[in-house]
Amino acid sequence: MSRNIAVRESALCVRALHVGHGDRAILRGLDLDVAEGEVCAVMGVSGAGKTTVLRVVAALQPFSSGTVEIGGVALQPGAVPPESQLRALRRRVGVVFQSHALFEHLTALENIMLAPVHALGQSRADAAATATRLLESLGVSARANAYPRQLSGGEAQRVAIARALAPNPQLLLMDEPTSALDPARRSALGESVRVLAAQKRGLLIVTHDVEFARSFADRVVVLSHGTIAEQGPAIEVLTQPTHDATRELLR
Amino acid sequence: MIRIATRVLSIAAVLGATWACAKPPASSTSAVPTSTEPLRWGGDAEGGAPFVEADAADPTTLRGFDVEIATMLAQALGREAQFVQVAWASIEQSVARGDFTIGMSGLEDRPALHERFAVSLPYYEFREVLAVRAADSARIHTMADLRGRRVGTLGATMAWEMVLAAQSTHGVVPVSYDDDVHPYTDLASGRVDAVLLDHVLAERSLRRIGGFVIQPEAVARGHYVAVLAARDSALRDTVNATLRARMRDGSLERVFRSWNVWDAQQAAFQQQVLRDSVPSGDAVTTGRDTATSIATYLPVLLRAAVITLLLSVLAMALAITIGIGLAAGRVYGAKPLRILITAYVEIIRGTPVLLQLFVLYYGLSDVVRLPAFAAAVIGLGLNYAAYESEIYRAALEAIPTLQLEAARTLGLSELQILRLVRGPQALRLALAPMTNDFVALLKDSSLVSVITVVELTKQTAIYATNAGSWAIPGALCALVYLAMSLPLSRMARRLEQRWKIA
Numbered sequence: 001m002s003r004n005i006a007v008r009e010s011a012l013c014v015r016a017l018h019v020g021h022g023d024r025a026i027l028r029g030l031d032l033d034v035a036e037g038e039v040c041a042v043m044g045v046s047g048a049g050k051t052t053v054l055r056v057v058a059a060l061q062p063f064s065s066g067t068v069e070i071g072g073v074a075l076q077p078g079a080v081p082p083e084s085q086l087r088a089l090r091r092r093v094g095v096v097f098q099s100h101a102l103f104e105h106l107t108a109l110e111n112i113m114l115a116p117v118h119a120l121g122q123s124r125a126d127a128a129a130t131a132t133r134l135l136e137s138l139g140v141s142a143r144a145n146a147y148p149r150q151l152s153g154g155e156a157q158r159v160a161i162a163r164a165l166a167p168n169p170q171l172l173l174m175d176e177p178t179s180a181l182d183p184a185r186r187s188a189l190g191e192s193v194r195v196l197a198a199q200k201r202g203l204l205i206v207t208h209d210v211e212f213a214r215s216f217a218d219r220v221v222v223l224s225h226g227t228i229a230e231q232g233p234a235i236e237v238l239t240q241p242t243h244d245a246t247r248e249l250l251r
Numbered sequence: 252m253i254r255i256a257t258r259v260l261s262i263a264a265v266l267g268a269t270w271a272c273a274k275p276p277a278s279s280t281s282a283v284p285t286s287t288e289p290l291r292w293g294g295d296a297e298g299g300a301p302f303v304e305a306d307a308a309d310p311t312t313l314r315g316f317d318v319e320i321a322t323m324l325a326q327a328l329g330r331e332a333q334f335v336q337v338a339w340a341s342i343e344q345s346v347a348r349g350d351f352t353i354g355m356s357g358l359e360d361r362p363a364l365h366e367r368f369a370v371s372l373p374y375y376e377f378r379e380v381l382a383v384r385a386a387d388s389a390r391i392h393t394m395a396d397l398r399g400r401r402v403g404t405l406g407a408t409m410a411w412e413m414v415l416a417a418q419s420t421h422g423v424v425p426v427s428y429d430d431d432v433h434p435y436t437d438l439a440s441g442r443v444d445a446v447l448l449d450h451v452l453a454e455r456s457l458r459r460i461g462g463f464v465i466q467p468e469a470v471a472r473g474h475y476v477a478v479l480a481a482r483d484s485a486l487r488d489t490v491n492a493t494l495r496a497r498m499r500d501g502s503l504e505r506v507f508r509s510w511n512v513w514d515a516q517q518a519a520f521q522q523q524v525l526r527d528s529v530p531s532g533d534a535v536t537t538g539r540d541t542a543t544s545i546a547t548y549l550p551v552l553l554r555a556a557v558i559t560l561l562l563s564v565l566a567m568a569l570a571i572t573i574g575i576g577l578a579a580g581r582v583y584g585a586k587p588l589r590i591l592i593t594a595y596v597e598i599i600r601g602t603p604v605l606l607q608l609f610v611l612y613y614g615l616s617d618v619v620r621l622p623a624f625a626a627a628v629i630g631l632g633l634n635y636a637a638y639e640s641e642i643y644r645a646a647l648e649a650i651p652t653l654q655l656e657a658a659r660t661l662g663l664s665e666l667q668i669l670r671l672v673r674g675p676q677a678l679r680l681a682l683a684p685m686t687n688d689f690v691a692l693l694k695d696s697s698l699v700s701v702i703t704v705v706e707l708t709k710q711t712a713i714y715a716t717n718a719g720s721w722a723i724p725g726a727l728c729a730l731v732y733l734a735m736s737l738p739l740s741r742m743a744r745r746l747e748q749r750w751k752i753a
Contacts, residue, residue, distance in 0.1 A: 090662030
């Protein structure tokens with residue numbers, strides 16, 4: 001765990017991020033960095049603002065002030081811009097939703113091929129080859145022609161990961177990826193996450209799974225009431241907590 | 252437009268009068284205490300003067316020569332006349348059902364009537380006359396002069412049967428109307444080339460509308476009669492005695508004179524009636540047995556079914572296309588557009604499709620003169636588009652937001668999301684309600700007979716009037732409708748099943 005963060009390229013750089021909802025502050029001046037090849041776990045009790053961070057970075061939710069920069073693409077405070085102005089960002093950021101959000105009317109393979117064909121203009125043959133390779137690497141190639149409702153929770157998640165990876169993003173966001181997995185599947189997912197990091201991707205993973213974060217994240221950021229309570233190397237933070245919010249997580 | 256409004260108002264007034272019920276026609280209030288229950292008689296006030304119409308000064312009372320004759324008949328029985336409103340084409344069926352005792356409202360005598368009903372003496376002789384535009388008056392005198400031309404008349408009448416007969420003998424094009432006003436307005440505006448109807452109706456329209464001439468030669472002669480149920484033949488004999496007495500004492504003549512429908516021909520006709528040498532009318536139809544009537548009408552019904560199906564398919568295609576546009580506008584559009592679309596949907600859903608068809612076909616005829624079939628397709632299409640758009644809107648809104656967000660994070664444009672993710676799934680959800688709507692449209696298409704399109708139900712009504720019974724025509728018609736709608740529902744269910752597995 002002695003990776004030198006300073007010399008690596010930044011995959012995500014967030015400074016002084018404020019997000020309000022009505023007169024309630026959800027995030028209050030958050031600074032957050034994810035380097036290429038780094039797995040960063042965002043933790044915290046419910047309502048700490050974990051998911052909000054993820055949605056702001058994915059340009060699904062507006063923010064009031066601060067800066068968000070993803071591989072040279074900056075997001076501005078205020079309303080989320082139309083999709084036509086988000087092309088560059090969409091290519092760089094992939095999102096895996098907690099409930100997978102697969103397109104119910106398409107097969108696993110078609111789910112993965114949709115963006116490469118229609119958003120990136122790849123040929124169907126190329127997109128299918130990439131999709132098949134991704135499914136193989138995640139161990140679900142046998143389910144390529146199944147529809148989402150025919151997939152188990154673990155299979156659906158791997159298809160969702162493959163779908164997010166198909167446009168080859170530099171930053172991958174995952175929301176509570178272990179919530180529906182048994183222990184065996186959880187470590188398999190952890191291995192996949194490490195492989196993705198080894199491909200020089202940055203990973204920002206929102207989770208409340210302490211065991212998962214300790215085993216597979218490089219760094220942990222603990223949020224409390226919209227600011228960072230504690231952050232540092234995963235093993236350190238999650239074995240010798242210095243803040244009440246972290247202790248509460250470990251309890 | 253104004254005509255439609257007044258027409259709707261007058262129908263409403265008459266319905267009100269019927270429900271309010273107690274009020275007998277004005278002239279009967281004078282004398283005769285009612286010893287027994289009132290004499291219920293049925294007619295159609297939509298037929299208007301001089302037969303039966305709501306009094307313009309007091310819409311709750313009725314006037315017309317049929318009203319006065321009914322009052323005469325009731326007085327002779329020492330009873331009060333009580334009017335029951337019924338659609339003209341259903342008068343006989345209502346008598347058979349026992350809704351009222353006597354049906355009379357310009358009812359035409361024809362042989363088939365005598366097989367099932369106790370029919371009164373004829374009390375008036377009418378002439379079927381041709382009305383044509385003044386420019387054609389030198390050229391068109393008979394049906395033979397109308398080859399290839401459009402001839403309008405009231406559906407399910409003696410005149411309709413004559414026009415149908417002329418279709419095969421002289422190649423005229425029959426156009427069926429549900430009322431006796433629009434044939435003449437359409438004649439004046441050029442939608443039809445001639446109208447064949449009773450001279451009473453023709454002369455009335457000439458006074459009111461104008462713009463055409465009535466050819467003096469009678470194409471045929473017929474008689475108005477009162478109809479009673481077969482079991483009431485004794486009462487019918489009393490009615491006949493009263494009619495004879497009123498012919499003798501001249502009071503019937505006075506009634507007709509007061510309504511401007513008396514002429515020398517009527518005097519001669521009454522003499523014949525009193526001498527018991529009733530001249531038979533020129534009715535085209537003769538009694539047919541059931542098997543022959545089915546054999547004759549089945550092909551006609553099937554042809555009408557093709558019209559119904561074609562009309563429904565085209566109207567539905569239009570409704571789907573416009574409905575998708577409306578739904579997309581309502582889900583994605585700016586606020587002014589959303590308000591506009593909501594207003595359209597609410598106006599269309601909040602008013603009867605019948606009214607919309609009238610406005611489209613007759614109300615706008617000064618601006619755009621649509622052919623009847625096109626007006627029917629557009630009218631039903633625009634109406635159903637409002638319902639379809641609500642289905643699509645609900646279906647679009649039922650697609651989980653998370654899927655739409657997932658599609659956005661993948662870099663798809665809003666249009667691509669609609670086309671590739673939201674639309675296809677919404678379509679699957681919309682399929683079942685759309686099938687329901689199509690089956691409903693198939694049946695609602697029967698409404699277009701008010702704008703002269705003869706489809707399955709209208710054809711059945713014509714058949715039923717001719718056969719004097721709804722039993723067989725109704726059953727055949729139902730079978731044909733089911734043959735069209737059942738396979739459709741089945742197909743939709745299959746498709747739904749297939750998508751459910753997916």
